Amino acid sequence: MVRVVNMMLFNIETSTFAPDYLVTDNQNWIEVSDEEIDGISDSITGGGAVWLENGKIKYSGKAPSEYHVFDFESKSFKVSDSKKAEFFKRKKETLLGTLADKADAIKNGLLAGYPQTEIESFYRQEKEALAWQVNNKADTPMLKQIARIRNIPFEVLVQKVIEKSEQFALAVGVIIGQRQAFEDRLLATNTLEEITALEKEIKEWKFQAN
Helix, strand or coil: CCCCCCCEEEECCCCEEEEHHHCCCCCCEEEECHHHHHHHHHHHHCCCCEEEECCEEEECCCCCCCCEEEECCCCEEEECHHHHHHHHHHHHHHHHHHHHHHHHHHHHHHCCCCCHHHHHHHHHHHHHHHHHHHCCCCCCHHHHHHHHHHCCCHHHHHHHHHHHHHHHHHHHHHHHHHHHHHHHHHHHCCCHHHHHHHHHHHHHCCCCCC
């Protein structure tokens, strides 16, 4: 029994592969090995280049970064200033969004265990407590109901509300300050190494009271 070995071909003009038995037109088709297939594929999908040199196929491999372009004259990758600027702009915009989401997640973690109804009442509770602290004749319908149902002295509840609101305000201040500090550093970054290191820090960021 004769074993039929199929060859893989690559079209230099269309940057496509095809087994030899499907190719009827030999123009621009070149036989390639398995190793060449991998290298050509990496070059095509990774911002590199494929070309013919003295009748033999050559390929660059994957670009070192998104802002590198292949220079056919020197047959090497070079940094494109315009691509580098665009890459850093997109990278920073993405990381700014990640930073905002992380800050929200940390803040929401401080509120874990509170029902949404109670969270939405915090501003009103604080407003009534501060108003009563200034004038004990101020209207405080929400706090009066809470104190009555909890069966605790109204003055005690007012103090608890004020203390809790101050603690939360301090915690949020820490989160905001840290997010802004990260943002300042991000906007000042100029290298991929700096952005990568900062991205790791943001990913590992956890709430710590100063």
